Amino acid sequence: MRRLLPLALVTVLATAACSVSAPTQPGGGDAAETSSEGRDTDLVIALPTEPDNLNPVLGFAPHGDGKIFEGLVSINADLQPVPDLAAELPEVSEDGLTYTFTLRDDVTFHDGEPLTSADVRFTYEAALDPDLETPVRADLEALESVETPDDRTVVFHLREPYAPFVYRTTLGIVPEHLLAGEDLTSTSFNQNPVGTGPYELASWRPGEQLVLTAYEDHRDGVPQVERATFLFIEDDAARAARVAAGDVDAAVLPPALARTYADDEGWQVVTAETADFRAVAMPTEDNPVTSDPAVRLALSHALDRQAIIDGVLAGGGRPAWSPIPPEHPAYEEQAEIPFDLDGARRVLDEAGWTEGPDGVRAKDGQRAEFTLMYPAADSVRQSIALAVQSAAADIGIEVSLEGLSWEAISPRMRQDAVVFGSGAPYDPDLTLFNQFHSSQAYQGFANPGGYADEEVDRLIEEGRRTLDPDARNEIYREVQRILAEEQPWVFVAFLEHAYVIREPWTGFPDVVEPHEHGFNGGPWWDLTLLRTP
Amino acid sequence: MRSIPRLVGARLALLLPLLALVTLVVFALAANSPFDPLLARLGSRAFSMSGSELEALRMAQGEPSVLAQWATWWGDALRGDLGVSLSLRQEVTQVIAERLPWTLLLMAVALVLAVGTGLVLGTLAAVRSGGWLDRVVTGTAYVVQASPVFWVALLGMWLFAIVLGWVPAGGLTDPGSDVVTLGALVRHLALPAVVLGLSQAPWFVLVVRDTVREELAAPYVLGAWGRGVSTPRVVVRHALRSGLLPMVTVLGVRVPELVTGAVLVETIFSWPGIASATVTAATSVDFGLLAALTVVTTVVVVLGNLAADVAYRLLDPRVGAAHE
Numbered sequence: 001m002r003r004l005l006p007l008a009l010v011t012v013l014a015t016a017a018c019s020v021s022a023p024t025q026p027g028g029g030d031a032a033e034t035s036s037e038g039r040d041t042d043l044v045i046a047l048p049t050e051p052d053n054l055n056p057v058l059g060f061a062p063h064g065d066g067k068i069f070e071g072l073v074s075i076n077a078d079l080q081p082v083p084d085l086a087a088e089l090p091e092v093s094e095d096g097l098t099y100t101f102t103l104r105d106d107v108t109f110h111d112g113e114p115l116t117s118a119d120v121r122f123t124y125e126a127a128l129d130p131d132l133e134t135p136v137r138a139d140l141e142a143l144e145s146v147e148t149p150d151d152r153t154v155v156f157h158l159r160e161p162y163a164p165f166v167y168r169t170t171l172g173i174v175p176e177h178l179l180a181g182e183d184l185t186s187t188s189f190n191q192n193p194v195g196t197g198p199y200e201l202a203s204w205r206p207g208e209q210l211v212l213t214a215y216e217d218h219r220d221g222v223p224q225v226e227r228a229t230f231l232f233i234e235d236d237a238a239r240a241a242r243v244a245a246g247d248v249d250a251a252v253l254p255p256a257l258a259r260t261y262a263d264d265e266g267w268q269v270v271t272a273e274t275a276d277f278r279a280v281a282m283p284t285e286d287n288p289v290t291s292d293p294a295v296r297l298a299l300s301h302a303l304d305r306q307a308i309i310d311g312v313l314a315g316g317g318r319p320a321w322s323p324i325p326p327e328h329p330a331y332e333e334q335a336e337i338p339f340d341l342d343g344a345r346r347v348l349d350e351a352g353w354t355e356g357p358d359g360v361r362a363k364d365g366q367r368a369e370f371t372l373m374y375p376a377a378d379s380v381r382q383s384i385a386l387a388v389q390s391a392a393a394d395i396g397i398e399v400s401l402e403g404l405s406w407e408a409i410s411p412r413m414r415q416d417a418v419v420f421g422s423g424a425p426y427d428p429d430l431t432l433f434n435q436f437h438s439s440q441a442y443q444g445f446a447n448p449g450g451y452a453d454e455e456v457d458r459l460i461e462e463g464r465r466t467l468d469p470d471a472r473n474e475i476y477r478e479v480q481r482i483l484a485e486e487q488p489w490v491f492v493a494f495l496e497h498a499y500v501i502r503e504p505w506t507g508f509p510d511v512v513e514p515h516e517h518g519f520n521g522g523p524w525w526d527l528t529l530l531r532t533p
Numbered sequence: 534m535r536s537i538p539r540l541v542g543a544r545l546a547l548l549l550p551l552l553a554l555v556t557l558v559v560f561a562l563a564a565n566s567p568f569d570p571l572l573a574r575l576g577s578r579a580f581s582m583s584g585s586e587l588e589a590l591r592m593a594q595g596e597p598s599v600l601a602q603w604a605t606w607w608g609d610a611l612r613g614d615l616g617v618s619l620s621l622r623q624e625v626t627q628v629i630a631e632r633l634p635w636t637l638l639l640m641a642v643a644l645v646l647a648v649g650t651g652l653v654l655g656t657l658a659a660v661r662s663g664g665w666l667d668r669v670v671t672g673t674a675y676v677v678q679a680s681p682v683f684w685v686a687l688l689g690m691w692l693f694a695i696v697l698g699w700v701p702a703g704g705l706t707d708p709g710s711d712v713v714t715l716g717a718l719v720r721h722l723a724l725p726a727v728v729l730g731l732s733q734a735p736w737f738v739l740v741v742r743d744t745v746r747e748e749l750a751a752p753y754v755l756g757a758w759g760r761g762v763s764t765p766r767v768v769v770r771h772a773l774r775s776g777l778l779p780m781v782t783v784l785g786v787r788v789p790e791l792v793t794g795a796v797l798v799e800t801i802f803s804w805p806g807i808a809s810a811t812v813t814a815a816t817s818v819d820f821g822l823l824a825a826l827t828v829v830t831t832v833v834v835v836l837g838n839l840a841a842d843v844a845y846r847l848l849d850p851r852v853g854a855a856h857e
Contacts, residue, residue, distance in 0.1 A: 053622040203711040207809035229709035245702040
């Protein structure tokens, strides 16, 4: 038996290694379940994902929380920033470098301590600390310093004008009096948070459930949902089973599964439009085929986006032509590329790509072929890659597919195309700068194909400096028109997110969701709005 | 019998170098893993982050050598400091203290169920060797043995929680309950423990059946029957007693399988054990958490084997005597 021991250990390790090769990419379903006996003040929600920790400074709730924590501003259902802990939207200096917030005077933390400007400064300075290795630091690149002239005033000084800065002030504010001197990397606060939000944490058993209860002294009073339980059920089938077992009131489900509840009495299927796009990111420099804008434009014309959505996504999505969703005031209809196979072929003919004997086009001896990579574990992206391959074949372009891990994909994005997914509906700069500004070329996952266009650079920079909303929107419309011609990325679809919710709960706002959904997103995005008639 | 303390001592003395070696392997594997810890930690944020910031974060991380990481980890661990989980942002000791007891409870109950099932069904099948009961029991055992645990779990959830409604479909308590009462615990533990126990039972059933059947054909058993000793008495006093020995061997060998099975069962049933931490640790290449969980697993496996060996010697004093 002693000899068996090493073998046994190897088995454990090998099995553990296999079981962890599960996808780390988001985009999986969320599930909600129906809860117990229709108690009106209780809500049980089933989710596929669990927060790693509950500290906004460490990356919890990237677009604001609104349950346990509140930011200076929050984003409303119209995707506009509205004051939350701030009394009103900030005063912005002429040069766009100084943002001055005045805090409300009726805010208390769950332990009864009043909120002051010192808490705000503490929160932002903690997030900027490089030793903490927090992703929030990246959101605050433009921030140089925070000043607090008095208890109610917070002044942010930026390094350079950054018009979307107010969207970064959704960051949840943590209490200085509980965290000063604590080691934020491991403080128990990360699991037992104290915020100012309408809910406080009642209990959290990681891997199973998290319970929130209404904070009785919140300035807005106690909402109808006084107790909200979030169950964490990673497996889609197990989550659907919990819905069927009647354990839950609401759940995130994959769209196809959610639709099976459409005819069920007692259940409503809620779908949300999103800015969660899927797109083919093209190498615009180091690939002899995709570096030709004509090839990219032809491919975009060759995609029957609606057919892909109906087929691959079971109808759960809508066509995309840029990262900006149609709800956004900066959306440019002229940038939509119609499905037009003849037009696609004409573009290629005119650019000198002529069809060879094997049906594949060529130009100056270069065959019209390229490789399209996708994350292997993601079935939706795989299907999109297949659809792109087939559309390309229709117009004489040969696409070979490779399903890989992100670690294998990232070093090759300079030469090979990749099916990409991300997106947030809030400010165009959040996506456009990273994806299409030349300074971001070949850096991380931003602009992986190395797209560089002087006019696009100039417009994006001007957009950051321009504070007038109408003028900004016009700038981003111009960017979309240029991208429509250049097609550095061929956008395919915005995915739909789907949920089932027990009747008669209502009140969930119709809101366009970002890529991330789960604890912070979804119909329970603002729990205080949910009610029964 | 004197050999037992010595056995325990020797095995425990072996444990420390073994742990040192196993953790070294973990650190080496993790360092060469295809997972990028930075990407894992940032999650989807990596895709919406400006590239320069991502590269700066990567630089800031640095890359100490595997050996240096390992030595530092052990230096701290021996002082009782298991470090911090960088993905969960919590002390590793706390992560383990919160979750391990639930896993151990699940595994212990499942093991008892598996052993009990093995003894009863294995013996019955052996006594009725070749009959319909034998065929049903062995047939079922082979089917269960070949079924993936998560599949058995989903099937069990569908049948017992949804169709029959006998037990809850998951969790440690009813949704939303902060307090774990004994009644709720028993009801919620039943299905995951049965599923995990069932997934391990075939090995016990089959080995008990085989040994008991062999013993029943042995001359001394035939003699006992010839003397008119009743069948149940023969089976329990003689055949089963010998049948226990190989089963104890299987017990020691199955412990690692039990650990991995528990991880899968916990995930399906939202059982708040170490499973979710294990997956997080591995996918985010969270060195501290990964190393600590490996140590825990190794200790469980070594102690499981040790318990089996001790039981073996208690049951059959001849074992080990030759080495004294």
